[in-house]
Amino acid sequence: MSTATKNHIGRKISRIRELRDMKQEALAAALGISQQAVSTIENSETIEEGKLVEVAKALGVSVEAIKNFSEEAVLNIIGNTYHVDNSSAVNYGCTFNPMDKLIEAYEENKKLYERLLQAEKEKIIYLEKLINNR
Template identity: 50%
Template sequence: MTETLHIGRKISRIRELRDMKQETLAAALGISQQAVSKLEQNDSIDDEYLDRVARALGVSPDAIKNFNEDAAIYNFHTNYDQANHHNNYHCKITERNEEEIKSLKEEIEYLRKQNAQLIELLAKKG
């Protein structure tokens, strides 16, 4: 039996953080929404059932057992900040690449004009 500081409340909070309704979890577990509600009121559940719930929530049983809302919020914000940093970096790279592409296109156009002038000169001499 898993006895980890009101496991049902942790399951409920993880479900909510995953933006999952009780009905969705119930369908994944093959039980009714009322059974999920009752599950979320339990102080403890057996390890085998915890494994099933964890799979349905897309987390590990340990993630449920050790769930800490403050840590989860911290992780969310940290990952969010890192994702924003990555997106900003990606945007800067994209802008830089677009500038380089524009510069290369201008250089190609200049070389085409130079080439056309050389062909004209050669035609006049020949």
């Protein structure tokens, strides 16, 4: 991939728009311009900064996100995040049993409650001693 292709702002806008599942017509409506004008923007290698700010806002991303957008980075993120098997299920690679974690949390809660109860009993004994010593 050449440097010119990497820095082609119009193509980056087009890919971000597609990834956001937005049609050119929807982007045009958000910008208050025609669909043909959006097509012209997406075919432009450079775009005036003010227009880029408007496009970024309409796409719901920052100007930096457009400028630094990389198809390779998106594919790496998708590749490292999702694993789709034959059943089309998403595997998040959970490395622990959630039920074990729930049981651990329950046991910790139980121990905390017992310590709290013991502290209250000790407080009652202490207060009773104070009252009896008067």
